[in-house]
Amino acid sequence: MSTQMIAIHLPDGSVREVPAGTTPLDIANSISPRLAAVSVVARLTPVEATEETKATEEESSSDAAMYAAETGAAARLVDLSTPLTEDTRLALLKETDAEALKVVRHSAAHVMATAVLELFPETKLGHGPATDQGFFYDFYRETPFTPDDLTAIQAKMAEVIARDEKFVRESTLREDALAEFEQDGDFMKTHFVTKFTHPGDQVSFYRNGSFVDFCRGPHVPSTGRVKAVKVTNLAGAYWLGDEKNPQLQRVYGTAFFSQKEMDAHFARLEEAAKRDHRVLGKQLDLFSIQDLAGPGLIFWHPKGGLIRKIMEDWMREECIRRGYSMVFTPHVMRRELWKTSGHAGFYADNMFTPIKLDDAEYQLKPMNCPGHILIYKNSPKSYRDLPVRLAELGNVYRYERSGTMHGLLRVRGFTQDDAHIFCTPGQIEDEVVACIEFAEAVLTTFGFKEFKVELSTWDPKDRAHYAGSDENWALAEGSLKRALERKGIAFRTIPGEAAFYGPKIDVKLVDVLGRLWQLSTVQFDFNLPARFELEYVGEDGERHQPVMVHRALFGSVERFFGVLIEHYAGAFPLWLAPVQVGLVPISEKHHEYAKSVKAELEAAGFRVEMDDRNEKMNGKIRDFANQKVPYILVMGDKEAEARAVSVRTRGKGDGGSMSVGDFVAKAGALANGRSMEL
Secondary structure, eight states: OOSOEEEEEOTTSOEEEEETTOOHHHHHHHHOHHHHHHEEEEEEEOTTOOHHHHSBOOOOSSHHHHHSOOOTTSBEEEOTTOOOOSOEEEEEEETTSHHHHHHHHHHHHHHHHHHHHHHOTTOEEOOOOBOSSOEEEEEEOSSOOOHHHHHHHHHHHHHHHHHTOBOEEEEEEHHHHHHHHHHHTOHHHHHHHHHHOOTTOEEEEEEETTEEEEOOOOOOSBGGGOOEEEEEEEEEEEGGGOTTSOEEEEEEEEEESSHHHHHHHHHHHHHHHHTOHHHHHHHTTOEEOOTTTOTTOOEEOHHHHHHHHHHHHHHHHHHHHTTOEEOOOOSEEEHHHHHHHSHHHHTGGGSOOOEEOSSOEEEEOSOSHHHHHHHHHTSOOBGGGOOEEEEEEEEEEOOOOGGGOBTTTBOSEEEEEEEEEEEOGGGHHHHHHHHHHHHHHHHHHTTOOEEEEEEEOOOGGGGGGOOSOHHHHHHHHHHHHHHHHHTTOOOEEETTOSBTTBOEEEEEEEOTTSOEEEEEEEEEESHHHHHTTOOEEOTTSOEEOOEEEEEESSSOHHHHHHHHHHHHTTOOOTTTOSSOEEEEESSGGGHHHHHHHHHHHHHTTOOEEEOOSSSOHHHHHHHHHHTTOSEEEEEOHHHHHHTEEEEEETTTEEEEEEEHHHHHHHHHHHHHTTOSOO
16 A cells, blocks of 8 residues: 555544545444445545535436546545545445435446346346436347346346445456457447547446446445345337437336335335326316327316416416516517527427428427517617516427327426516526525425425536626626525535526425425526627616526426326315315205305305215215315205204315304415415
8 A cells, every 4th residue: 555645534524644545445444344334335525625516426317427537526426445546525425325325226237237148148238327216227139028037137136136246346448448349249338438438548347246337336335235126117218219229128127225215115106106197187187188189288177277277377476476577479480580599409309390381481489588588679678677577378389209208297388487587787696586585485385395406507617518708607606606595595506517508596396205396497598688689778878788587487387287286196285176165965955055055155265066966975975085175065954954064174084063154264264375284
């Protein structure tokens, strides 16, 4: 070991002087053998790192995350056996750390590939990333895998895990790796090495037993640390997503550090299946997608349409209250507009084919922003007119491949609650704060108690891929960061993830099952004000370019509604429920009284349905319960005499008798207060 000493900064603030070449596992053992036994992977952060570079790299299923060269300027995860060669901050991650879970899943993908090659040695390997739900590995094999094959793969994986083979990182010259892959006909590995490394590079591989895979890592110490793993399903996937390329077989699985965690995972999946908005949408008669009309196009049925109206009315009222002007723009506009905005170039793959008319080519709009810009440009603006806040619940149309659409969550036609703010540089921070407060109001009003925030910033070393000057980026990123800090909101900075035209804030809500949903966004834009030559006359009498902010809070009405359905499992809070009260007269002689109660409730603003069918009382109650109606009011002789109702509350059962007036007062207060409770 080297005699050079390096400083290792630990999370508790202590600093250890150790010889260069010491590994994280060595340090863990020096602290406590027990700590070494439970450590999975290490996180290294440069001592001089800024707050931005202290953020961990986003582990993703992208090819770049698996194969691209590591950067020493950012925090990174490494194997416990990695020799440390310079001063660094070191954190030892255990099984309870979220980042460690993705590492064990990536290692499980290698275990799967090992098993497949041992069973089917003719198979060629694609890649095997970790995902939010587990992992997958892409294989090329002419013979399709069968259900029995998947069972055999699961059994062979158990053998590989039992062998407890060490994951060992190796490296070789890029040209040698390419020569070997090309000789073996491994066209996918050849592609990855060619794309993500450079001539003369040393490229990394990981070995466990006789299995070797091109990979950046890191991995758990050995295959035995993959304690709970399950092969889940099989799907087809074209190589590089192109149907002209060979079709691969994608085998999915998931992995955890314990069987208990895996059991809890599958329990969550079972609950998520019960909440599937596509199933509930049909069961509750909220929306449909019609084959004759085409995929990705939503038909809102009366009950779903009513909820949509409530959502949109709330949004419009809030926009007006917060100083926005509501506008409407055409669904189709000349293609020249989209050339000016740049969408006809960089966004063309996501747009429908242009429509040729006698005077010009027209385009279904994929975005609302160019229309709002034209409204801004329609009259001269002074600094006294700013900020200008234009909002629209505008229908947009984007081309999605047929296999990518998913219920309400990914569609071809949808409604964005879009707004664009044009302001001076001095106004921008306050405007961003106001957008964040508006986003918080959306989430809390609709019953979401938790959310996570990300700030995506640019990479100044990659200047060619970004519009705007250094001063623009400093202003924009500083404004977004200070706005979040003013609100006291914890956020994660993601360097290099900004759009080319500006940084952004993403707000991800957490639903009742703990799932993250990307909905609200606040996005800077340096590009469009310049392309459209937007101006205002400043206090100095000179012309200046305004700052522009895009913001969408629902994200899209369709997607937000889909999330609402799953969050509430279709049991919407009283103020959102399409039918708030179901009336059940016990027999025909009670119909007149039930009609009078219905009239009184409707006069008080309730949405009411009465079941006057000649059916048994329990059947009527069950039907309303299956429709997840918040209140079911039963009426017989006793209730008619006392002008009362017998109240059954969703989730609580029989609540006894109550006067109609008392029920109206109680339920009215809950509905008017947009309460989540009944």
